[in-house]
Amino acid sequence: MRKSEKRKELLARYKEREVIGGVYAIKNMVRSKLLLQATIDLNGSKNRFEFAQSTGSCIESKLQKDWSRQNGEHFVFEVLETLKKGETQTAKEFEEDVNTLLEMWQEKYNEEELY
Numbered sequence: 563m564r565k566s567e568k569r570k571e572l573l574a575r576y577k578e579r580e581v582i583g584g585v586y587a588i589k590n591m592v593r594s595k596l597l598l599q600a601t602i603d604l605n606g607s608k609n610r611f612e613f614a615q616s617t618g619s620c621i622e623s624k625l626q627k628d629w630s631r632q633n634g635e636h637f638v639f640e641v642l643e644t645l646k647k648g649e650t651q652t653a654k655e656f657e658e659d660v661n662t663l664l665e666m667w668q669e670k671y672n673e674e675e676l677y
Contacts, residue, residue: 580647581602581603581646581647582603582605582644582645582647583600583601583602583604583645583656583657584600584641584643584644584645584660585598585600585641585642585643585663585664585667586598586599586604586607586608586640586641586642587599587642588611588622588625588637588639588640589640590625590628590632590637590677591636591637591638592628592632592636593628595675595676595677596671596675596676596677597622597624597625597677598642598664598667598668598671599622599664600661600663600664601660602653602656602660604644608639608641612639614634615634615635615637619634622677624677625637625677642667645660
């Protein structure tokens with residue numbers, strides 16, 4: 563297979579992949595606080611969290627103070643709800659849906675529980 567054909571095939575597979583977004587929480591298990599986030603790529607967000615935890619670097623400025631004290635050891639990544647991108651849905655529409663989902667989750671918590 564030629565290089566250009568291989569590239570076209572890889573691009574087609576990328577565009578056809580299932581896109582899963584949603585809402586997740588980064589929980590501080592010591593302080594019982596959490597940071598709610600929305601993403602159009604749950605796997606990517608989880609990978610960034612795990613990398614940050616393994617290197618001791620913080621990915622969110624709101625968590626920095628507690629993360630530094632605890633070296634990231636007492637934080638966990640938890641998927642709260644997933645949302646699959648529709649076949650005819652644009653990226654912008656999908657992002658808006660995920661952000662609406664986040665707003666719904668934020669209403670479930672008191673301000674004191676959140677970062």
